[in-house]
Amino acid sequence: MEPKTIKKIGVLTSGGDSPGMNAAIRAAVRAGFYYNLEMFGIYRGYEGMIQDDIKRLDSKNIAHVLERGGTFLKSARSTEFKTPEGRKKAYENLKSHGIDALVVIGGDGSLTGAHLFFQEFGIPSIGLPGTIDNDLSGTDSTIGFDTACNTAIEAIDKIRDTATSHDRLFFVEVMGRDAGFIAINAGIGSAAAAILIPEKKMPIEHLVEKLKIRSKAKKSSNIVIVAEGGKSGGAGEIAEKVKKFLPSYDIKVTILGHLQRGGAPSSFDRLLASKLGVAAVEGLLQGKYDVMAGLINNKVVYTPIKKAIVDDKSVDEEDFRIAKILST
Amino acid sequence: MEPKTIKKIGVLTSGGDSPGMNAAIRAAVRAGFYYNLEMFGIYRGYEGMIQDDIKRLDSKNIAHVLERGGTFLKSARSTEFKTPEGRKKAYENLKSHGIDALVVIGGDGSLTGAHLFFQEFGIPSIGLPGTIDNDLSGTDSTIGFDTACNTAIEAIDKIRDTATSHDRLFFVEVMGRDAGFIAINAGIGSAAAAILIPEKKMPIEHLVEKLKIRSKAKKSSNIVIVAEGGKSGGAGEIAEKVKKFLPSYDIKVTILGHLQRGGAPSSFDRLLASKLGVAAVEGLLQGKYDVMAGLINNKVVYTPIKKAIVDDKSVDEEDFRIAKILST
Amino acid sequence: MEPKTIKKIGVLTSGGDSPGMNAAIRAAVRAGFYYNLEMFGIYRGYEGMIQDDIKRLDSKNIAHVLERGGTFLKSARSTEFKTPEGRKKAYENLKSHGIDALVVIGGDGSLTGAHLFFQEFGIPSIGLPGTIDNDLSGTDSTIGFDTACNTAIEAIDKIRDTATSHDRLFFVEVMGRDAGFIAINAGIGSAAAAILIPEKKMPIEHLVEKLKIRSKAKKSSNIVIVAEGGKSGGAGEIAEKVKKFLPSYDIKVTILGHLQRGGAPSSFDRLLASKLGVAAVEGLLQGKYDVMAGLINNKVVYTPIKKAIVDDKSVDEEDFRIAKILST
Amino acid sequence: MEPKTIKKIGVLTSGGDSPGMNAAIRAAVRAGFYYNLEMFGIYRGYEGMIQDDIKRLDSKNIAHVLERGGTFLKSARSTEFKTPEGRKKAYENLKSHGIDALVVIGGDGSLTGAHLFFQEFGIPSIGLPGTIDNDLSGTDSTIGFDTACNTAIEAIDKIRDTATSHDRLFFVEVMGRDAGFIAINAGIGSAAAAILIPEKKMPIEHLVEKLKIRSKAKKSSNIVIVAEGGKSGGAGEIAEKVKKFLPSYDIKVTILGHLQRGGAPSSFDRLLASKLGVAAVEGLLQGKYDVMAGLINNKVVYTPIKKAIVDDKSVDEEDFRIAKILST
Structure with missing residues (x-):
């Protein structure tokens, strides 16, 4: 897709929290600053988008969050976002702030929301796999796993x-x-x-x-x-x-x-989240929309959200074999 | 009581395990060596005493145990020890090894066993408070709490x-x-x-x-x-x-x-267990029998087991008051 | 001393930081709220007192600090506070905020500062022992040790x-x-x-x-x-x-x-700091000035600062004896 | 190469220890048992091979080692192994135990030893990358990194x-x-x-x-x-x-x-070490000699030791770029 001009990006976390979400937020925001963008925190996920719980972030907001579990942007379920009216309201709030694009960090439900929102309003968005369950395709490991x-x-x-x-x-x-x-x-x-x-x-x-x-x-x-x-x-x-x-x-x-x-994220999750946070912003600037950024074989890969959330990922047969040999 | 001549001491852990039990065993054994005694491990608590699961310990047995949770002597419930026949068998096993005295590490049930055993067979014994529950009198803190x-x-x-x-x-x-x-x-x-x-x-x-x-x-x-x-x-x-x-x-x-x-015991529990392990052996050598060694105001105190297990210890009213002020 | 009327208390941390300082600050502030006082944070120790880096604290300021190492009020050395002119300036800043009393958390240098300040300006103050070194009298354990x-x-x-x-x-x-x-x-x-x-x-x-x-x-x-x-x-x-x-x-x-x-403070340090934070505010309200609040045998004790900082505290001979027995 | 008949495998750790070495030893030994092999521990690396510090391992030897740092087989430097005489002695000791093959866990020096030994005596061997430094080719991550x-x-x-x-x-x-x-x-x-x-x-x-x-x-x-x-x-x-x-x-x-x-190995290192321990034994049974087993893109890969130890592995340029963006 031809990249749109993006100047303001909103970041949100949604669904169950996972360790490393803060590191991903920080990396996205810092990458935004690096590319001279304005960065916004959308608090409490889609619910906050509807209720206009949106604030511009500066470097103080993301100081000393990398090493902390949970998400300082908070997360919440939103039944209203499941209705067209709710999403309309959310869209208008984004527009009122001039937000051009979204980084959505969460599990399959959260990414589904981003996909739907992109379909309806054309807001460029990139999802990041933030869940301890590791049940998303398009990445070897999810943030927090x-x-x-x-x-x-x-x-x-x-x-x-x-x-x-x-x-x-x-x-x-x-x-x-x-x-x-x-x-x-x-x-x-x-x-x-x-x-x-x-x-x-x-x-x-x-x-x-x-x-x-x-x-x-x-x-x-x-x-x-x-x-x-x-x-x-x-x-x-x-x-x-x-x-x-x-x-x-x-x-x-x-x-x-x-x-x-x-809990404090592991070294692995801090690195993964940091790379994907940067990848989210760079992907948006390159015109990669409606995709999830993941890390496969240590390379950033952008997978259409629709494909990433179709959960065909399951435990490797080889891992079972190893487990069997070792527990005999 | 006039101290008996003690040359061989058996050590056992009984009841629910707690972090620091290994540190207490080690300290007792090492103190025994310091005073030129022979030290025996009685495995699986009173059950092992009945089944003659008793081994002489050397310094290799207690290397690298201080920092480990659980108890390398293991613990087990013994219904047989609750019968006079069971205790008789246990006593005979001790005698066959020439064990003169016991160090018993555990909670109130374990100490009750030691008390009963002393009453019946006159085997000098000292109990150590090994439980995470902190529900024993005669010590500010139990080992593991x-x-x-x-x-x-x-x-x-x-x-x-x-x-x-x-x-x-x-x-x-x-x-x-x-x-x-x-x-x-x-x-x-x-x-x-x-x-x-x-x-x-x-x-x-x-x-x-x-x-x-x-x-x-x-x-x-x-x-x-x-x-x-x-x-x-x-x-x-x-x-x-x-x-x-x-x-x-x-x-x-x-x-x-x-x-x-x-889990690995905390610094506090390692110190407490180390002090009490030494106190157990030194107490036996000084003729202090049928007592529990505890630490009160950072001094070793020997309390009759009967008194220590009468659980009149409960949370300090002052701690409640603090909790209330802080949670308002 | 006849208690003065105290309505506004300033809290500061000074000297090397120690884990539990945040828990002590929180407890003092929360106790202040409990007694309907206004509580102020003096940032960067005595240096901030001189530079008027003083802010009124509300309950948001002390949320989620208890479990964190370091001190959110920050600490700094102040050469200016060692001069009469510096202390004068500091005093005037306190007066301009209407601050009636101080809680000073730190080591011997920090408490010495509080003592001097009390001597010169009569500002009621209570010190809390905040240092990992455990080298203060008047308490069994310092916060962070x-x-x-x-x-x-x-x-x-x-x-x-x-x-x-x-x-x-x-x-x-x-x-x-x-x-x-x-x-x-x-x-x-x-x-x-x-x-x-x-x-x-x-x-x-x-x-x-x-x-x-x-x-x-x-x-x-x-x-x-x-x-x-x-x-x-x-x-x-x-x-x-x-x-x-x-x-x-x-x-x-x-x-x-x-x-x-x-690092995150241990359970022991969180409890100690919480109790002493409350004790500091309650001591001030009871007219206990120029003292350090400590915990001896699990009871709050107020010791004149002059006595607490005379460092005659040294490792217990008994601890040496134990160490010797155990390392043989 | 045509697989030789292998019935007895010796395992050793050499060079600086790394967390996960014990997990790798355990996995190799357990895999050996699964394939009905006899497994031997060669203690203190090549030095123990020369001094015949070699013991047959049973399942008790590898109980409760997976979660522990260091290596229970111990590690040591051996100047003697660098001489032809030393290696000759080592070879004779292996033969006297009937050991057919080796699993060598360590860094480049350790693998070089295995390579040399294979060249000289034709003893099938597989190396595993055990070092915190991550400086070996042929694997995405070394055990302990x-x-x-x-x-x-x-x-x-x-x-x-x-x-x-x-x-x-x-x-x-x-x-x-x-x-x-x-x-x-x-x-x-x-x-x-x-x-x-x-x-x-x-x-x-x-x-x-x-x-x-x-x-x-x-x-x-x-x-x-x-x-x-x-x-x-x-x-x-x-x-x-x-x-x-x-x-x-x-x-x-x-x-x-x-x-x-x-320290206790992380989940990642336990999994990596477990997989590679199994891969070492299975590789030997399949006739893969003088190679290092590594994990690349989560698949077991056998790389000639000579190639693995040529250290051309260095930090990814992309990681620098990320670091730069995030620290601006």
Whole structure:
């Protein structure tokens, strides 16, 4: 597309927050300054766009945010943005500020919003993959995923201390929505006895069999990682089922929960977010609209949002194979 | 009591594990070596004493354990030790190794076992307060409590990132059994909106009122800390009740769970455990039996076990007052 | 002293920053609000007082600061405050804002400033011990000391991984100015082979002898903790000397440096700072002037500043004895 | 090459240790068991091979090592292995144990040893890139690099607390030998004012100019990252030079040092090490000898060792560009 003249860019975060969002905002804003653009923060996502919660950002706004979890622009759900009237209002607010283009950081729902908005009003926009779930195509890793994996293994390391001290069986539930990425990484990274993920059904009998074999081999601790979105149920349900087969086992359940969403971003996520924040602004200046900027094989790639959000990304078969070899 | 001649000391950990137990074992063993004693590890608590899971320890056994969570001597429940026959068997195993005295590290149940054993067989023993719950008298702080508080606030710091990004209300449940020590410390330390602990009933209406006032003051995040043993129910139940009063709030619940028991011990717990490990061995050599060694005002104090386990320790009223002032 | 009417309190941090200063500021400000006072932030310590860098604080200013290292009020050295003219200017600025009293958070230099200011102008002031060095009397622990000890042992835990993998001898220098508190805690907490602190001279020959004995006992790693202010020199110098005696040893030096000053405060420091922040405001309202608020045996104690800064606090002999037993 | 029959594999770590080495050892050993091989640990690298410090490993040896920094097989320098006699002795020891093949984990020196050994004695061997420096070709990332970057940014985050509180200029020296990978990642990840790396000369005047501009823009903290192997000197030297130009600046230097080598490996390094450990054993079984297994674009790639150790890997120009945009 022929690049439009862009002088003012609005940045927003939407959907569940993820570590590195602040680093991405900062990078986009700083890149904007580098190209002599005016940069605006749209607070509380699409809701703030509708309610005109929009402020011009200067370098003070983005000082000391890179290293912080969450998003200083805040995030919120917006039911109103799902209506044509809501989006109209949002569009008018953008116009009143003279905002020419958008950088939208979030998961598939957030990018869908950007896509729709572009279709309706022609506002150039680039999405950035900001979610701990890693469930977006068009990028090897989403912003926040690496940090969430680190948070998960650090928590599981602590649980293992207790599991080992008591010869216990722990079921630990990790996040990831319908994708098993955090589960597979955390599972391999914490020497899990088994990993249950949405992409792959494991009959309860197989799991029980595996645990029995390990018990005979006198493995002193057993940690089973369960992804939250699995069809076999959450960690609590699966633990209940296993309990029936192995009544003598000392079984505990821990659901890691929201602490996986927060925390200072990892080095990897800071770098990823920084590169993508710059890529978002440079992409807009080059006329790349309605796309998501991602990093594939360490190169910036712009993928049409419509393609990025069709979630055909699932855990690599090779990773399963490795997990199986290592947990035998 | 006239000190008996002690040449061989057995060390065991029992009950729920806590960070710093390894540091305490190491200190006791190293103090034993200093006084030219033979030191034995009794594995898996009283159960291992009955099953003769007892090994002589040398300095290699205690290398690189100080900094690790859990207990390398392992811990286990023993129903058999609750019977006179079980204790008889345990006693005979000790005698067969020539073990003259015991150091028992654990919570009230573990110390009760040591007390009973001393009454029945006259085996000199000293208990050390090893529990994250801080619910033992005779010491300002139990081994593991400080680490558990740090683990809790680090997790809550992460949750706050998310709470703030979304203007959410989080109910976070921390451990502590029937005592609110972790809750009050984590609550003050994480700027909680409210702290619900077993020692103090807070009517749900008061809590709702407090949250409403904060909402008006536009506090951007609200974290309510709930101690696990509270009469008003766990974090899930309380969240349900509050939800009825505040249906528009975006409410989430996280139960920190067992990760609070693990992890590398804090500097405070390493020091406490090191001092008490030495105090246990020196106390035995001085004829102090059937007591718990604790640290009060940074001095070693030996309290009769019977007195230490009568749990009259509860959260300081002054700490409440501070919490109230700070959360207004 | 008969309490004066106090309506406006200024808070400042001065000297080297320490983790927990923000928590102390927040607690003081929040306590001020609780007692319906106006609270002012004096930025950049005494320098800002002279330059009238003073702003009224509201609850937004102290949101999300409790958990952050450093001091949002900033700190600076002021040579001008050491002159009568400088202090006069500072006093006039306070008067122009109507500030009736001061809370000064910092080390001995900072408290000396407060004392002098009180003597000259009669401005009621309370000092809080904010320093990682723990070198102030009138409190068991200074704000930031516990966090610095945790930072030190976490760093040493990492160094030990490498020391053990290579059978190396490491000299690790920790902070503490003229006091060995961080060194002794970090030394006991990291199973150090030896601890060199300013309070206690250890001839180089003794150290060498100790290392040789350990070498014979096949201890796989040797970490020697050196306090920065020791008379025998820093870690680098001592390592050089030891090298001459033990030329075959693989010796490395790490100076932990300023990272010990930063980081999120520990649970202990958050609690200590919160209690002392409240105590500062309540003390002022009760007419306690020219004193430092500290926590002794977990009770708030107000000590005349003149007495608190006379540094007769040194590492407990008992701690040495423990360190010696544990490193044999 | 036609695969030889391999039944017994020896694993060793050599050179500087890096976080994830234990995870790589574990993965190789576990993969060996999966393929019904006997696995041997060669302790203390090539030195242990010469001194016959070789033990058969069972599953107990590799329990609870994945999450630990360093290498439980230990590492050592061997001057003797550099002589034909030394290598002959090493070869004979391998033969006496019936060891058919080697997995060598380490940096370029270690891999060079494996290459030479293969040339001389035809012992099939596969190298794994174990170094924090990321200076090996044939893999996107070396084992330990990601963890070292995380350790660096966590330390710098703490230093920033202090830098910001005092408006200070900090020079922080990070590791990386002759490569600037840690420096560029840590620099982008910590919002550094400037990054000095061996691959790129920055005249001192440019640096001073940059710092002056930032000073005018009232940036409250300035952190300059210096890679250890830079031609302009270490952090201390550069700080001295800058001091001459900017005498009024409050300048501090911190050399992060060996703590960057230790610590629990990150999720990324655990996964990388696990995959490569399996790839080493599977590669040997498939007849891939004298190669290094690496991960490029998330696929296992076997590169001739001779090619992998020719260090033509240097920091990506694009990363510089990003760093420049973000630090303006």
